[in-house]
Amino acid sequence: MGQPLIDLRNITKSFDGTMVLDDLNLSVKENTFVTLLGPSGCGKTTTLRIIGGFERPGKGQVIFDGQDITNLPPNKRQLNTVFQKYALFNHMSIAENIAFGLKIKNKPKPYIQDKIKYALKLVNLDGFENRSVSSLSGGQQQRIAIARAIVNEPRVLLLDEPLGALDLKLRQDMQYELIRLKNELGITFIYVTHDQEEALTMSDTIVVMNQGYIQQMGSPENIYNEPENAFVADFIGESNIVPGIMLRDELVDIFGAKFACVDKGFGINKPVDVVIRPEDIDLVSPDQGSIAGVVTHLIFKGVHYEMEVMTPDGFEWLVHSTDMFPVGQNVGIHVDPFDIQIMNKPASEDEEAVGINE
Numbered sequence: 001m002g003q004p005l006i007d008l009r010n011i012t013k014s015f016d017g018t019m020v021l022d023d024l025n026l027s028v029k030e031n032t033f034v035t036l037l038g039p040s041g042c043g044k045t046t047t048l049r050i051i052g053g054f055e056r057p058g059k060g061q062v063i064f065d066g067q068d069i070t071n072l073p074p075n076k077r078q079l080n081t082v083f084q085k086y087a088l089f090n091h092m093s094i095a096e097n098i099a100f101g102l103k104i105k106n107k108p109k110p111y112i113q114d115k116i117k118y119a120l121k122l123v124n125l126d127g128f129e130n131r132s133v134s135s136l137s138g139g140q141q142q143r144i145a146i147a148r149a150i151v152n153e154p155r156v157l158l159l160d161e162p163l164g165a166l167d168l169k170l171r172q173d174m175q176y177e178l179i180r181l182k183n184e185l186g187i188t189f190i191y192v193t194h195d196q197e198e199a200l201t202m203s204d205t206i207v208v209m210n211q212g213y214i215q216q217m218g219s220p221e222n223i224y225n226e227p228e229n230a231f232v233a234d235f236i237g238e239s240n241i242v243p244g245i246m247l248r249d250e251l252v253d254i255f256g257a258k259f260a261c262v263d264k265g266f267g268i269n270k271p272v273d274v275v276i277r278p279e280d281i282d283l284v285s286p287d288q289g290s291i292a293g294v295v296t297h298l299i300f301k302g303v304h305y306e307m308e309v310m311t312p313d314g315f316e317w318l319v320h321s322t323d324m325f326p327v328g329q330n331v332g333i334h335v336d337p338f339d340i341q342i343m344n345k346p347a348s349e350d351e352e353a354v355g356i357n358e
């Protein structure tokens with residue numbers, strides 16, 4: 001593969017003596033949609049601001065297309081940023097808002113007019129040139145903010161929770177719009193969100209962060225199906241995370257019951273964490289399952305039923321199924337070997353950084 005477009009090397013950042021990013025390494029390939037995902041305060045925005053040039057790292061380098069841009073100001077970088085608050089100028093028309101960056105660069109008038117038209121078409125707001133900012137809905141304002149960034153022809157668009165202020169339906173519409181834009185424009189998107197569903201929907205690559213460390217980096221499928229640790233498993237979707245003992249290759253003991261799996265190389269009689277997604281549990285008759293239990297909770301969720309099944313050890317398994325099993329019913333739990341994910345127990349309670357270079 002060619003060299004990455006953006007390479008963060010050993011980035012460290014503290015605020016008031018508190019470490020926010022600790023030796024962070026991140027490579028982003030050109031023309032990918034990369035999402036920084038993690039809980040509030042994990043350092044996503046700080047990472048984005050360092051890429052954008054709004055924040056200087058304490059240590060480390062920001063490499064863009066092979067060049068060190070660590071000390072370059074934001075306006076000299078080939079990227080544009082869209083924030084959650086649209087930051088449009090209320091006293092200017094839509095056209096003036098979009099033209100703002102181009103006027104500063106002294107671009108000729110006909111060029112600017114063409115660009116405004118082109119950008120408005122891209123964000124599905126043709127003919128909005130003379131409208132005022134206040135006459136637009138939140139979603140429309142956010143599209144204008146994106147149009148304003150696009151006319152500068154950045155190689156990278158940085159987006160910091162750009163859909164955070166929108167309601168669910170609008171947010172979903174805008175998610176599709178952004179994917180379309182990325183495909184049409186062929187530019188690299190770096191997107192910050194704490195919404196895992198949004199990340200799974202939109203990204204080519206998800207970077208899961210926690211407490212200033214990258215926990216895992218991979219495709220949405222990889223992150224969802226093969227979480228590398230309990231934090232990722234828990235943060236991305238719902239999971240049953242249960243203690244197990246690897247009896248040998250491809251066989252794990254969970255609460256005294258044997259489950260066939262496909263994992264190897266963990267050793268013999270080794271304590272592990274086992275991740276099983278709620279939708280991967282099949283409820284069968286008690287004698288057909290690997291372990292028997294009783295249904296303790298049942299909720300109808302629209303697309304599926306959500307149930308909890310308590311096994312004799314006292315663990316309550318979360319189960320999603322289109323079949324309904326009433327509270328009090330005795331059931332067996334069966335899991336396909338491919339749907340069982342074995343993880344090493346963390347070496348200590350400390351957060352661990354994981355290697356992220358593919």
Ligand SMILES: Nc1ncnc2c1ncn2[C@@H]1O[C@H](COP(=O)(O)OP(=O)(O)OP(=O)(O)O)[C@@H](O)[C@H]1O
Nearest residue numbers: 015016020038039040041042043044045046047194
């Ligand atoms: N300018 C600043 N001065 C002091 N502390 C800061 C500053 N910017 C960020 N922090 C702190 O750094 C930590 C990481 O913040 P950051 O905004 O990067 O997290 P985040 O993952 O983007 O969170 P959120 O989703 O809430 O925006 C937080 O504890 C935050 O309070």
